[in-house]
Amino acid sequence: MTAIKEPSFRESVDLMFNRAASLMDLPPGLEEKIRVCNATYTVRFGVRLRGDIHTFTGYRSVHSEHMEPVKGGIRYALAVNQDEVEALAALMTYKCALVETPFGGSKGGLCIDPRQYEEHELEQITRRFAYELAKRDLINPSQNVPAPDMGTGEREMAWISDQYARMNTTDINSRACVTGKPLNAGGIAGRVEATGRGIQYALREFFRHPEDMQKAGLTGKLDGKRVVVQGLGNVGYHAAKFLSEEDGARIVGIIEWDGALCNPDGIDVESVRQWIVKHGGVSDYPDATHSAEGGEVLEAECDILVPAALEGVINLSNAERIKAPLIIEAANGPVTAGADEILRKKGVVIIPDMYANAGGVTVSYFEWVKNLSHIRFGRMQRRQEEARHELIVSELERLDRYLDDAWSMSPNFKAKYLRGADELELVRSGLDDTMRIAYQSMREVWHSRDDVEDLRTAAYIVAIDRVSKSYRAKGL
Numbered sequence: 097m098t099a100i101k102e103p104s105f106r107e108s109v110d111l112m113f114n115r116a117a118s119l120m121d122l123p124p125g126l127e128e129k130i131r132v133c134n135a136t137y138t139v140r141f142g143v144r145l146r147g148d149i150h151t152f153t154g155y156r157s158v159h160s161e162h163m164e165p166v167k168g169g170i171r172y173a174l175a176v177n178q179d180e181v182e183a184l185a186a187l188m189t190y191k192c193a194l195v196e197t198p199f200g201g202s203k204g205g206l207c208i209d210p211r212q213y214e215e216h217e218l219e220q221i222t223r224r225f226a227y228e229l230a231k232r233d234l235i236n237p238s239q240n241v242p243a244p245d246m247g248t249g250e251r252e253m254a255w256i257s258d259q260y261a262r263m264n265t266t267d268i269n270s271r272a273c274v275t276g277k278p279l280n281a282g283g284i285a286g287r288v289e290a291t292g293r294g295i296q297y298a299l300r301e302f303f304r305h306p307e308d309m310q311k312a313g314l315t316g317k318l319d320g321k322r323v324v325v326q327g328l329g330n331v332g333y334h335a336a337k338f339l340s341e342e343d344g345a346r347i348v349g350i351i352e353w354d355g356a357l358c359n360p361d362g363i364d365v366e367s368v369r370q371w372i373v374k375h376g377g378v379s380d381y382p383d384a385t386h387s388a389e390g391g392e393v394l395e396a397e398c399d400i401l402v403p404a405a406l407e408g409v410i411n412l413s414n415a416e417r418i419k420a421p422l423i424i425e426a427a428n429g430p431v432t433a434g435a436d437e438i439l440r441k442k443g444v445v446i447i448p449d450m451y452a453n454a455g456g457v458t459v460s461y462f463e464w465v466k467n468l469s470h471i472r473f474g475r476m477q478r479r480q481e482e483a484r485h486e487l488i489v490s491e492l493e494r495l496d497r498y499l500d501d502a503w504s505m506s507p508n509f510k511a512k513y514l515r516g517a518d519e520l521e522l523v524r525s526g527l528d529d530t531m532r533i534a535y536q537s538m539r540e541v542w543h544s545r546d547d548v549e550d551l552r553t554a555a556y557i558v559a560i561d562r563v564s565k566s567y568r569a570k571g572l
């Protein structure tokens with residue numbers, strides 16, 4: 097049997113871009129300018145570990161500088177390569193435009209399997225990589241601001257931030273050089289959960305629109321919907337946790353690197369997560385059926401499929417067999433361009449990556465603003481807000497004395513109403529607003545134009561239009 101030829105990840109992103117651009121009226125030169133990646137820096141550096149010098153290869157790609165700083169995560173994985181970081185950087189450009197965060201697009205990666213190294217070794221490697229990038233302004237609060245991605249998290253971001261601060265001792269804004277930091281190192285409440293939380297808000301918004309649900313053949317609410325999640329890492333774990341614990345969705349399948357868990361009655365996400373932390377994978381987890389061929393569970397009967405691990409997992413070889421009527425792309429690029437076409441023809445609705453996983457960059461934006469303003473959100477207003485609420489409540493209580501027994505405040509109303517919003521609540525509110533508005537901008541294009549069949553093309557049209565306006569405003 098001959099292998100099916102798929103385009104590379106970057107080619108796949110370009111194909112999706114071209115599909116949308118062909119429906120727009122852009123000058124051909126500008127279309128090309130927006131599509132191409134501005135620059136990709138490759139660095140090879142050596143670190144002395146375990147008595148030997150180890151050479152590592154890393155990348156930082158800048159796709160578009162129509163707005164600066166440029167923004168995008170740093171990924172640690174063995175499969176990292178130039179094509180991948182360029183595809184991911186391009187997606188960052190469109191994502192930032194779609195959710196109106198004032199950034200250009202960038203992405204970085206290091207070819208490494210982080211599980212092979214001790215913590216102190218990872219620190220040495222990360223600091224050296226950060227040094228190589230910072231000295232070329234590829235980490236810089238006003239030019240290029242990384243964030244976590246696969247294989248990296250708060251810990252790596254704290255090392256990067258500290259490395260930059262050591263190299264720029266008088267830069268008062270140094271903490272804004274990277275986002276996704278721990279709270280005690282200049283981070284923001286709600287950043288770790290942000291991308292998964294964004295998936296939840298995106299689905300809630302989708303389920304507010306019966307016409308959209310109808311396109312996927314779905315009815316009712318999120319409550320009771322059967323969900324399959326691939327990847328129980330940062331994004332997949334938070335998405336699955338919130339959807340099951342807060343919206344009543346039933347997680348019937350969890351796919352990890354060492355196989356998949358299935359249980360039609362629902363799987364307890366928190367306990368699987370604890371199992372993974374302890375045992376390194378999902379194998380032998382007691383309360384579900386384990387299958388070694390995890391990828392096949394992507395094809396299981398469910399209402400919502402949430403690929404939250406790798407790119408290209410839904411491709412020409414399995415797209416035809418996907419049964420989920422709704423796919424929300426929590427990972428970047430989980431559906432190849434070829435699979436996208438097959439699924440579209442089958443009537444599957446895809447909530448595209450550039451929108452679905454934009455919660456991370458949205459809260460990163462809040463963190464960057466917090467770092468530049470040097471003040472926690474809510475610090476000035478919270479008690480004043482509480483004092484104003486207190487005024488109303490005491491006035492109501494005073495009136496209460498003149499009214500008969502039929503009127504009274506509900507039991508928890510006073511406590512709930514009096515409390516001013518803290519940073520976490522403000523962050524969640526800002527994220528919810530962002531996800532709702534961005535969804536509405538996509539669906540307006542989706543529903544108002546006969547030539548736009550899907551949300552992805554609509555998302556690209558909204559994003560490309562905004563980027564092109566920025567370039568034109570710059571005189572290009």
Ligand code: NAD
Nearest residue numbers: 245246247291327328329330331352353405427428453456
């Ligand atoms: P992560 O490293 O925290 O988690 C990835 C998970 O996928 C891990 O649990 C890993 O074991 C699992 N996995 C690896 N190989 C697998 C396989 N073959 N099959 C099934 N599972 C496998 O990474 P993350 O930060 O959650 O990122 C996941 C995706 O979300 C990536 O595409 C990333 O670009 C995207 N994303 C992440 C963020 C963020 O804020 N972290 C933001 C936007 C988009």
